[in-house]
Amino acid sequence: MVTTPVQSWGRVGSWPHHLAPLPHGGGKVLPALEGRTGLAFGMGRSYGDVCLNPEGLLWLTRGMDRLIHWDEAAGRLTCEAGVLLRDIQRLMVPRGWMLPVTPGTQLVTVGGAIANDVHGKNHHRFGSFGDQLISLELLRTDGTRLRCSRDEHRELLLATLGGLGLTGVVLEATLQLRRVEGPWVDAEDLPFKGLDAFFELADASEAGWEHTVAWIDCLSGADVRGIFSRGNMSPEPADAGARGQRRRSMPVTPPVSLVNRLSLKAFNTAYYALGNRRAGRRRVPFEPFFYPLDSIEHWNRMYGPAGFYQYQCVLPRAAGRQGVAELLAEIARAGQGSFLAVLKTFGDRPPCGLLSFPRPGVTLALDFPAQGAATHALFERLDRVVMASGGTLYPAKDGRMPRAMFEQGYPAWQSFQALRDPGIDSAFARRMMGH
Numbered sequence: 001m002v003t004t005p006v007q008s009w010g011r012v013g014s015w016p017h018h019l020a021p022l023p024h025g026g027g028k029v030l031p032a033l034e035g036r037t038g039l040a041f042g043m044g045r046s047y048g049d050v051c052l053n054p055e056g057l058l059w060l061t062r063g064m065d066r067l068i069h070w071d072e073a074a075g076r077l078t079c080e081a082g083v084l085l086r087d088i089q090r091l092m093v094p095r096g097w098m099l100p101v102t103p104g105t106q107l108v109t110v111g112g113a114i115a116n117d118v119h120g121k122n123h124h125r126f127g128s129f130g131d132q133l134i135s136l137e138l139l140r141t142d143g144t145r146l147r148c149s150r151d152e153h154r155e156l157l158l159a160t161l162g163g164l165g166l167t168g169v170v171l172e173a174t175l176q177l178r179r180v181e182g183p184w185v186d187a188e189d190l191p192f193k194g195l196d197a198f199f200e201l202a203d204a205s206e207a208g209w210e211h212t213v214a215w216i217d218c219l220s221g222a223d224v225r226g227i228f229s230r231g232n233m234s235p236e237p238a239d240a241g242a243r244g245q246r247r248r249s250m251p252v253t254p255p256v257s258l259v260n261r262l263s264l265k266a267f268n269t270a271y272y273a274l275g276n277r278r279a280g281r282r283r284v285p286f287e288p289f290f291y292p293l294d295s296i297e298h299w300n301r302m303y304g305p306a307g308f309y310q311y312q313c314v315l316p317r318a319a320g321r322q323g324v325a326e327l328l329a330e331i332a333r334a335g336q337g338s339f340l341a342v343l344k345t346f347g348d349r350p351p352c353g354l355l356s357f358p359r360p361g362v363t364l365a366l367d368f369p370a371q372g373a374a375t376h377a378l379f380e381r382l383d384r385v386v387m388a389s390g391g392t393l394y395p396a397k398d399g400r401m402p403r404a405m406f407e408q409g410y411p412a413w414q415s416f417q418a419l420r421d422p423g424i425d426s427a428f429a430r431r432m433m434g435h
Contacts, residue, residue, distance in 0.1 A: 008048055022169070038423060039054065041061065042111055045105060048398040049426065050429065077175050081172060082111065085099060085102050094288065097180065101120045103293050116357075116396035124346070125347070130356065139169045142338055180233045187283070188280065188281045189227050189275055191272070201230075212344060212345070214226045214229065215343075218331050247296075250298045251298075268339070271339070309367070310365060343364050345362050357396070358363070383402060392409020401432065
């Protein structure tokens with residue numbers, strides 16, 4: 001059986017995999033061929049190793065891309081797991097409907113969004129992707145097909161939400177959409193300085209604004225500066241001019257990372273100055289507001305051949321102010337970080353699934369060029385701050401989390417183990433759960 005090198009979005013390493021495309025409906029049965037375990041693989045937009053199964057099978061789900069049923073009266077869409085969120089949005093928004101929750105890219109599959117229980121900028125209003133899931137059909141590797149919902153096979157549903165693809169292959173899902181008047185967002189940008197100002201803006205915005213997020217200058221240290229953005233779906237009706245984004249591309253991988261101490265300082269200074277000039281209210285199409293990086297194809301190449309890690313943590317609100325300050329101080333001292341460092345709060349909602357990442361608190365996300373020992377030494381210092389604060393990391397973005405940190409942050413992991421499909425495995429599962 002021929003192997004093919006596969007990378008995750010972070011491009012840190014490449015491993016041989018056996019690839020098996022799945023047809024509509026997932027085929028008959030998914031056997032663990034030649035004793036190898038399998039794993040569903042959609043767009044490969046996970047940054048770390050949750051989407052990888054080195055030396056094993058990857059079941060490619062993009063062929064399962066049918067829309068099965070649309071109930072306009074209830075706003076419920078049933079589709080196969082390989083459908084892209086982008087395709088749902090572009091089909092349904094002109095019809096007055098939208099996915100309530102999407103992550104920072106719409107170039108992910110429905111199955112991937114379920115497996116990672118993705119979140120957006122509106123957790124305080126709509127929760128995570130799993131909160132919009134009515135039901136799903138799950139195929140286990142023994143050939144069993146199960147319809148899972150809050151009323152039927154509930155435990156398996158909660159294990160599958162955020163379950164990193166380890167409970168079976170999602171064949172189809174029924175999603176609850178929300179009404180929108182059109183494709184526009186009424187947005188406002190507010191420059192701020194200091195973490196106290198960030199939390200004041202976040203708290204004050206929850207009641208009147210659906211989407212809230214902040215870009216921060218990760219090198220500005222304890223007196224952090226940033227741009228707080230908030231938005232609501234506009235009552236303005238649809239207009240052809242609001243569709244799509246102007247797309248650019250990173251055509252090649254440069255020999256070294258373009259993200260370094262000098263470029264980072266220059267970019268952050270310029271971006272903050274631009275944010276100051278653009279401060280105020282404006283009306284923008286939903287795609288550039290929700291998915292700014294989707295306008296740059298292959299943007300992950302900018303980190304060079306060594307790739308990058310994303311470090312995304314969540315801290316409980318009580319420890320969030322001090323914990324974020326300590327994290328940013330460590331990052332500033334190291335002179336490492338990313339152009340697009342994101343800080344936002346989660347609403348007062350418990351995790352949707354057994355291994356779901358979104359929970360009450362504050363989340364910080366940054367990309368770091370892979371620079372060997374220096375990068376990992378920084379991560380170890382950040383890990384200590386996160387664990388002392390009672391926080392954890394996001395598996396969808398992880399490629400090196402210590403096992404003790406996973407077990408502390410996801411105390412239901414042993415209950416989850418009992419619901420796993422024995423014919424499915426991943427690099428992440430082997431690191432965190434032993435197999």
